[in-house]
Amino acid sequence: MPEISRRRALTAAAALTVAAGAQALAVSASAAPxxxxxxxxxxxxxxxxxxxxxxxxxxxxxxxxxxxxxxxxxxxxxxxxxxxxxxxxxxxxxxxxxxxxxxxxxxxxxxxxxxxxxxxxxxxxxxxxxxxxxxxxxxxxxx
Structure with a gap:
């Protein structure tokens, strides 16, 4: 099994962070008091x-x-x-x-x-x- 490069790991982490942030923003906007x-x-x-x-x-x-x-x-x-x-x-x-x-x-x-x-x-x-x-x-x- 090929090892994952540092670049691919950082890219995947960045993509997950952006997706999580967008989801949190959408949830907070819909749940605003x-x-x-x-x-x-x-x-x-x-x-x-x-x-x-x-x-x-x-x-x-x-x-x-x-x-x-x-x-x-x-x-x-x-x-x-x-x-x-x-x-x-x-x-x-x-x-x-x-x-x-x-x-x-x-x-x-x-x-x-x-x-x-x-x-x-x-x-x-x-x-x-x-x-x-x-x-x-x-x-x-x-x-």
Missing amino acids: ATSAGHEEHTGHTGHDEHTGHQPGSPSAFDEVYKGRRIQGRPTTGGGHHHEHGGGYSVFVDGVELHVMRNADGSWISVVSHYDPVSTPRAAARAAVDELQGAALLPFPAN
């Missing part, structure tokens, strides 16, 4: 929240006009690398996707306000509108 994020106060906006059909702990959908800009957010299904960071949630400003990411502590950041974490995707959309100061949100190329 439900929070009250997304159940913020619903007064003072012109949109309508959908409270059905979303995952427990997942923010509810929204569609509103904030400071003259239409902001929308909704849970997403399906794959794609850039959707994984958004925790299965998409946000749009005037129809252009605002890339958002959910942090480990449950807060959200966007590509526009990356250093100012907020509690919900709606707050991330509003912060982006504030930061844009009337400028158009340009599409962000996915890798």
Whole structure:
């Protein structure tokens, strides 16, 4: 029986580590504790929240006009690398996707306000509108 080389052993160990890490990440993402994020106060906006059909702990959908800009957010299904960071949630400003990411502590950041974490995707959309100061949100190329 041929002996296994050090290179093959290290390659196999690396592959197992990556597979185990990916599985642990998937398990931890599906077992994330439900929070009250997304159940913020619903007064003072012109949109309508959908409270059905979303995952427990997942923010509810929204569609509103904030400071003259239409902001929308909704849970997403399906794959794609850039959707994984958004925790299965998409946000749009005037129809252009605002890339958002959910942090480990449950807060959200966007590509526009990356250093100012907020509690919900709606707050991330509003912060982006504030930061844009009337400028158009340009599409962000996915890798």
